[in-house]
Amino acid sequence: MRLKDLGERRLIRALRRFFPARPPGVVLGVGDDAAVVRGPRNLILTHDLLVEDVDFRRALHPPRLLGRKALNVNLSDIAAMGGRPLHAVLGLALPGGTKREWLQRFLAGFREAAREAGVALVGGDMSAAARAVISVTVTGQAAVFVPRGGARPGDRVFVSGTLGDAAMGLRLLERSAKTGRSRPARRLVRAFLDPSPRLDLGFLLARRRLASAMIDISDGLAVDLSHICEESRTGAEIDLAKIPVSEELRRASGRPLGLALYGGEDFELLFAVRPRNLARLRLLAKRFDITEVGRIISGRKIWAVGRDGKKRPLAIRGYEHFK
Amino acid sequence: MRLKDLGERRLIRALRRFFPARPPGVVLGVGDDAAVVRGPRNLILTHDLLVEDVDFRRALHPPRLLGRKALNVNLSDIAAMGGRPLHAVLGLALPGGTKREWLQRFLAGFREAAREAGVALVGGDMSAAARAVISVTVTGQAAVFVPRGGARPGDRVFVSGTLGDAAMGLRLLERSAKTGRSRPARRLVRAFLDPSPRLDLGFLLARRRLASAMIDISDGLAVDLSHICEESRTGAEIDLAKIPVSEELRRASGRPLGLALYGGEDFELLFAVRPRNLARLRLLAKRFDITEVGRIISGRKIWAVGRDGKKRPLAIRGYEHFK
Numbered sequence: 001m002r003l004k005d006l007g008e009r010r011l012i013r014a015l016r017r018f019f020p021a022r023p024p025g026v027v028l029g030v031g032d033d034a035a036v037v038r039g040p041r042n043l044i045l046t047h048d049l050l051v052e053d054v055d056f057r058r059a060l061h062p063p064r065l066l067g068r069k070a071l072n073v074n075l076s077d078i079a080a081m082g083g084r085p086l087h088a089v090l091g092l093a094l095p096g097g098t099k100r101e102w103l104q105r106f107l108a109g110f111r112e113a114a115r116e117a118g119v120a121l122v123g124g125d126m127s128a129a130a131r132a133v134i135s136v137t138v139t140g141q142a143a144v145f146v147p148r149g150g151a152r153p154g155d156r157v158f159v160s161g162t163l164g165d166a167a168m169g170l171r172l173l174e175r176s177a178k179t180g181r182s183r184p185a186r187r188l189v190r191a192f193l194d195p196s197p198r199l200d201l202g203f204l205l206a207r208r209r210l211a212s213a214m215i216d217i218s219d220g221l222a223v224d225l226s227h228i229c230e231e232s233r234t235g236a237e238i239d240l241a242k243i244p245v246s247e248e249l250r251r252a253s254g255r256p257l258g259l260a261l262y263g264g265e266d267f268e269l270l271f272a273v274r275p276r277n278l279a280r281l282r283l284l285a286k287r288f289d290i291t292e293v294g295r296i297i298s299g300r301k302i303w304a305v306g307r308d309g310k311k312r313p314l315a316i317r318g319y320e321h322f323k
Numbered sequence: 324m325r326l327k328d329l330g331e332r333r334l335i336r337a338l339r340r341f342f343p344a345r346p347p348g349v350v351l352g353v354g355d356d357a358a359v360v361r362g363p364r365n366l367i368l369t370h371d372l373l374v375e376d377v378d379f380r381r382a383l384h385p386p387r388l389l390g391r392k393a394l395n396v397n398l399s400d401i402a403a404m405g406g407r408p409l410h411a412v413l414g415l416a417l418p419g420g421t422k423r424e425w426l427q428r429f430l431a432g433f434r435e436a437a438r439e440a441g442v443a444l445v446g447g448d449m450s451a452a453a454r455a456v457i458s459v460t461v462t463g464q465a466a467v468f469v470p471r472g473g474a475r476p477g478d479r480v481f482v483s484g485t486l487g488d489a490a491m492g493l494r495l496l497e498r499s500a501k502t503g504r505s506r507p508a509r510r511l512v513r514a515f516l517d518p519s520p521r522l523d524l525g526f527l528l529a530r531r532r533l534a535s536a537m538i539d540i541s542d543g544l545a546v547d548l549s550h551i552c553e554e555s556r557t558g559a560e561i562d563l564a565k566i567p568v569s570e571e572l573r574r575a576s577g578r579p580l581g582l583a584l585y586g587g588e589d590f591e592l593l594f595a596v597r598p599r600n601l602a603r604l605r606l607l608a609k610r611f612d613i614t615e616v617g618r619i620i621s622g623r624k625i626w627a628v629g630r631d632g633k634k635r636p637l638a639i640r641g642y643e644h645f646k
């Protein structure tokens with residue numbers, strides 16, 4: 001197939017310019033049938049498929065930041081396992097009319113994020129598509145890893161960072177023609193366009209055996225907590241007043257709590273901690289921004305405890321960002 | 324994102340029904356943030372991105388066979404490295420209206436091919452797309468692996484199987500309304516719809532150190548030979564009369580050689596062998612269908628030697644299957 005062949009050659013040429021042919025631990029890199037790398041004993045594999053107008057909008061997302069995010073959402077999965085990332089494989093299907101600059105900036109962003117995390121890009125595939133598709137696979141390692149299903153009644157529930165910023169950032173981007181971009185809004189927009197994977201926190205929570213269950217918040221606190229509860233066969237209670245919400249989000253939104261619970265795309269960590277480990281966790285809390293938001297309970301229901309102290313069932317639903 | 328979330332849950336449910344949760348060597352499988360597997364020392368990573376109407380046509384490809392092919396084209400890359408496949412990660416972006424049966428059949432085919440090759444499906448991601456996108460990453464291992472760039476002048480060039488069948492099969496499928504399906508045509512159609520990765524041959528060529536360079540023929544003999552020559556910094560001569568063409572292809576096509584050189588999608592192996600290893604290769608030739616088609620030469624040109632003994636430059640070009 002000529003289109004595919006030319007596309008692949010073009011990508012490989014671009015990749016080779018952007019990335020060293022053989023980073024440490026990589027026996028055979030970009031440009032062969034497959035990459036050969038030194039494998040760790042516990043190998044972590046994570047895969048994300050990002051489709052234009054479903055998972056991202058090209059018009060809203062500068063290509064460099066999209067390149068960063070395409071890798072970082074996978075690194076967030078590695079962080080949620082408590083692992084260290086090692087290698088990345090990148091697939092790109094782009095419309096025929098894609099500009100060379102767009103590809104170069106996308107790859108520059110991908111490379112930037114890879115360098116920040118010490119990840120080696122070791123292979124790729126290219127195809128064509130009317131709407132862009134980005135597929136990324138990342139390998140990692142973890143001597144100790146944290147599954148979703150390890151929570152037990154009595155565990156406390158924590159989140160890192162603040163929630164809802166990214167969802168509000170996306171809304172601001174969509175409305176940008178009307179609102180312009182004030183300084184606080186820029187932080188929200190950045191949270192959406194360029195999220196940071198919490199690799200150091202995830203790794204330490206695993207290595208120090210502090211987290212009993214962990215997930216990254218991609219679909220919103222409510223949905224991702226339901227994943228932990230489902231896999232752990234537990235319920236949970238969330239104190240709505242404790243959910244960390246940024247000053248910028250409070251100023252920008254009339255309903256910050258809704259965005260924090262359901263907005264998604266935060267790429268913060270949500271994890272459970274046994275009561276006996278709380279003292280040791282507090283040592284980590286000096287270096288990392290983490291907040292206790294609730295507890296794991298028996299049963300299979302998830303409750304929201306309001307400011308009035310009343311418990312109501314928490315609705316578990318996602319958010320449709322793009323129609 | 325609701326659509327993505329529902330899609331992912333649906334996929335994970337479907338995957339869990341189809342695949343054992345924890346095959347041997349898989350520490351943590353489908354349904355967590357990432358898979359955790361036992362890593363080999365030399366880890367092979369290969370990735371393919373298949374886009375509807377660019378890399379496949381849903382109307383032409385029964386879903387079970389498409390599921391088989393989605394995995395098998397990646398296994399063909401592992402075969403071309405001389406490796407053994409271990410794990411697969413599957414990403415699927417499907418149109419909203421995709422029928423449940425289509426997904427089930429696709430997954431059944433993927434599972435079939437995985438079982439045949441001893442591959443464990445360990446993770447996945449799901450999204451939506453107007454046209455289906457399939458992204459597959461496969462890991463493998465190889466104590467000895469064969470790169471594309473190891474050929475030297477004097478090496479002989481071999482291919483496995485017969486070439487051009489798949490390209491003709493696709494043409495017959497496209498014309499099927501006119502031609503119907505005679506028995507010989509079925510073999511050609513099958514070559515396109517359901518290619519077999521040459522895992523055993525590739526593995527033995529690597530382990531016995533018989534191949535100096537190897538690639539799988541996905542873009543056609545001419546283009547893939549040019550990849551070997553480019554990476555090895557050599558030229559090559561191909562004897563057109565020696566290119567293996569099936570009886571069925573000769574009967575179905577007026578220009579079988581053109582399809583064998585440029586058709587692509589054969590997923591046979593193309594490899595170079597040092598003269599001193601030819602005797603040992605002949606032992607393998609008893610078990611595997613392999614044919615000597617030419618030799619590696621110095622310089623950077625690729626020549627076709629015709630039946631008249633005359634050398635002409637071989638055109639290096641691909642084939643545009645779908646417009």
